Amino acid sequence: MLTLHTAELLVPGAGSESGSAPLAGGAVLVEGDRIARVGPFADIAADYPHARTRRWPGVLTPGLLVRGGDVLLERTYYPDDPYEVAELGGDPISGEAELEALKMTEARWGNSARRGTQKLLARGVVAVTGRFTIPAVRTAVVRSGLTVLPPAAPTPTPSLDPFAGRDAAEEAFYGVLEPGAPARFAVFAVEDPGALPAQGATSCVATVIGGRLLHRRR
Numbered sequence: 001m002l003t004l005h006t007a008e009l010l011v012p013g014a015g016s017e018s019g020s021a022p023l024a025g026g027a028v029l030v031e032g033d034r035i036a037r038v039g040p041f042a043d044i045a046a047d048y049p050h051a052r053t054r055r056w057p058g059v060l061t062p063g064l065l066v067r068g069g070d071v072l073l074e075r076t077y078y079p080d081d082p083y084e085v086a087e088l089g090g091d092p093i094s095g096e097a098e099l100e101a102l103k104m105t106e107a108r109w110g111n112s113a114r115r116g117t118q119k120l121l122a123r124g125v126v127a128v129t130g131r132f133t134i135p136a137v138r139t140a141v142v143r144s145g146l147t148v149l150p151p152a153a154p155t156p157t158p159s160l161d162p163f164a165g166r167d168a169a170e171e172a173f174y175g176v177l178e179p180g181a182p183a184r185f186a187v188f189a190v191e192d193p194g195a196l197p198a199q200g201a202t203s204c205v206a207t208v209i210g211g212r213l214l215h216r217r218r
Contacts, residue, residue: 002051003030005185005208006041007060011169011193013176020170022193028060030183033210038177054213056187056206063126063184063209064201065174068158069148070130074137077102078115092116092160110136117144119160121215123201124186127174145209147174147184161201169196183211 010026016038027041029048037044045053066072077099079088093099102108117140120128127147132138141148156165162172177185187206190199207215 001031002036002048003211004028004041004044004048004051004053005030005056005060005187005206006053007056007058007187008191009059009193010038010177011059011061012038012178013062013173014170016176016178022059026060028177028183028185030208030211033183033212035177035179035181035183037179054206058187058189058191058203058205059193059196060177060185060187061124061169061193061196062173062175062177063186063207064124064162064172065127065129065149066120066123066125066158066160066162067129067152067156069120069128069141069146070132070151071158072120072128072160073113073116073130073141074109074132074134075099076112076116077104077108078112078119080111080115106134106136109134110140113137113140114144117141117146118215120144120146121207121209122204122217123160123162124188124204124207124215125162125201126184126186126207126209145212145214163197163201166197169193172196184209189217 006027010023029037077093129152188203205217
């Protein structure tokens with residue numbers, strides 16, 4: 001099935017064959033797990049009138065990369081909302097002593113990692129760096145659809161926000177939007193992509209990996 005994703009502004013990413021200039025009213029045509037075409041929405045819609053159309057507010061960009069994914073998912077615990085929030089609070093828990101007190105098991109780490117990957121997807125993340133050593137966590141990451149890359153050196157303090165510590169939004173992009181490229185991208189409810197480092201990735205309204213809509217803000 002062909003799916004046409006469009007937003008008020010499309011940012012193809014540095015190095016794309018069409019250049020990195022933002023395109024007002026741009027669109028990405030997805031066929032299977034690949035991008036079939038990128039360009040003005042009106043032109044693509046006219047050529048593919050039967051494609052399913054998804055209209056998004058804001059800016060459509062390549063998906064984002066988070067560094068230190070192993071720290072975020074194997075050395076950070078995400079309480080189960082609402083069952084554990086009254087006891088543990090809603091914030092992620094890290095620190096050797098704090099995790100020791102939780103008496104973590106592999107199954108508990110796996111459940112936490114699933115909640116963690118959902119938080120990443122909700123921030124437009126499509127790839128993480130790190131080396132995962134807990135089998136249940138590794139399984140959760142693979143099933144989430146996230147691409148796993150080798151650890152980056154040096155790694156700054158890991159954050160769920162891919163824009164943390166970045167001077168420009170483009171520094172967090174993973175890949176480009178062009179025909180033949182993997183269909184992995186995100187949409188953010190901002191008017192200007194330059195505002196993303198300040199506003200943060202929680203403005204994400206949609207995340208697509210492998211052509212599948214894996215996050216949609218409700």
